[in-house]
Amino acid sequence: MPLDTDLVEVARRHLPEPVADRWIGLLRPGLWLRKALPGESVVARLGGLPELPRDVGWPRWKGQGWLGFVAAIDCGSLPADSLDIALPGDGTLLFFYRDRDEVVGTWAPETQAGARVTYVPAGVPTSPRSTPSGVPTYREVALTAEAIVTGPDWDHPAFRASITDLAPEHRAFMDDYRNRDDFAWALSDLVGRPWHGVGGHADPVQGPVEMDAAQVVLGGRADWTGPAVHEEAQRWVLLAQIDSDEEANMCWGDVGTLYWLVRPADLRARDFDRAVFTWQCG
Template identity: 45%
Template sequence: MTSWRDRLSALAHEHLPAELADAWAGLFRPGIRLVSDGSGPRVGRLGGAPVLPADVAWPEWPGRGPLDFLASVDCAALPRESLSIPLPAAGTLLFFSFDGFRRGADDDPLLDDVEGTRVVFVPAGVPVAERAVPRGPVAYPAVDLYAEVVATAPEREHHLLDQTETANGESLADAAEEVEIPGDYVGSDVFGELVAQAKGRGREHQIGGFAAPVQGAVENEIAAEVLGSYQDPRLAEEAARWVLLAQIDTDDKADMIWGDAGMLYWMIRADDLEAGRFDRARCTLQCG
C-alpha cells in the first residue's frame, strides 16, 4: 500500500537536489483532507444546521449578530493514526464565522476582529439537538465530508524553511533559491507546487497537518496579528507556537466563497490544543 508520504517524497527527489529533498521530506506531516466524494469514513459536514447542547448559546459577534455555521467534524471518526495534532478521541468540533461577503457587509470582518469566528467543542456523551438557524445567517447547503490522508509540508515563507538545514549546511529556504521546476516555480514556491501536485487539485478542506497557504505562511500571519507587527523580532518564535486546527476552502457545493476564492484557516497554539482550549483558536482568511 502506498503511504501518504510516498508521492510527495518521490516528487521532491525528482525535482530537488538530494540534500534538499531529504531535509524537506523529514518535515512532512499527514493531514486529513475532507472531501465530498471520498470512499473513506464520513467524518463531518459542511453547512446545514449544527447540533448543540441545550445550554450552549448560538455563537454571536457582539454588535454584529449571530455567526454563520460552517462545518462540523466528528473527532471519533477521524483516522487517528494519521492525525498530526492531539485532538480528543471523541466529541464534535463546530466551526462558526461571520460571513460578511454573503450578508452584503461593506468589509471583511475576519481581517479585523477575533470575535468574528468561533470554534465550539461538544464532548462525547453530552445530549444534543439540531439547532434552528437564528435570524441573520442563512444556512449553507449541507455537504457530507469524508476522510482522505494526504501529505503536507512547510512551504511559502514557513519558519521551518529558515530553521532547517540541508546536509550541506544551507537552510531549506536558501537552498531552494537555486532551484526551478517546470511552471517557472522558484524559491520557496517550489515547495508549494510540489505539495499541490502530490495532493491533486481540488478543494482543500483539512484537519491538522501544515496549512496550504494561498499567500504567505499562515503561522506568520497569525503571529503578526498577536504581536501587532511583522517586524517584531519575536515573530518566528511566536509563529512556531501555532499549528493548523482546520482549514475550509471556498466550495461551490456548500455556497461558501471566501473573498476571491480564498481559504479560511483556524490556527491554535499547541499548548491550548493540548488543554482543549478550542475557544482560543484564531481564524484568518487568505485569498488571491
C-alpha cells in the same frame, strides 16, 4: 491525494539535495476531508444546521452580528491515530465564521471575534439550532476522511529555520522565488480540490498561516521579517481548514480558504477559545 513517495519525489526533483532532506524531514500526517461517496464513513459535514447544547448560544460577534455555521467534525469518527496532534477522542468540533462586509484580519486581533470553534463533548444532549435571520447558510455536504502526508510551505518558519546552517549556495537557492514557484506548482498538482483538512501542514494561498497566527498574538503590527514573528509562528499547528466549495455554496473572498490554528498545549487542554483564525484568498 499524494502519498509520501510522491512528495519525496517532487522534493528530490525540484530542490537541492540538502534542502530536500530538510523539507522531507518536516513531512507530517494529516487528514483530507472530501465528499463522502455512498457507503463511505461520514466523519464531518459542511453547512446545514449545527447541533448545539441547550445552554450554548449561537456565536455572535459583539457589535457586528451573528456568525455563520461552516462545518462540524465528529472527532470520535476520525482516524485520529493517523495524526500527530492531540485531537479529542470523541465529541464534535463546530466551526463558525462571519462572512460579511466586516473583515476578520490578523492585523486587527479584535476581529478574531468574527470566527469561533465550539467543542461539544460526547454525551452532552444537543439539538439542531435554526440559523438566525440574515445569516448566510451553506448547503450540507457529508465528508469522509483520507489519511495523507503533508509538507510545509516554502516560507514555513520551521522549514526556514531548518536550512539556516546549509551552504550559502543552498540558502541562495531558497531566496530565489522562481525556484519556489516551480516547486509549488509541482506540489499543487498532487492536491485534491476542494482541500478541507484536519491536522498536518496547511495548504496556504498566500504564505504560512502560522505567521498569521503569530501576528494575532503579537498585536497585529509585528515586523513580518523579525525573529519574534518566526519564533511565535512555530508554536502553532493547523487544527482545520475549510476551502471554498461550490457544492456547499461556500466561497471565501476570491475562492479562498478558512484556517483555524491552535497551540498544542491548548489543544491537549481542550481550550478551543484560544484557537486563532485566519483566511487567505488569491
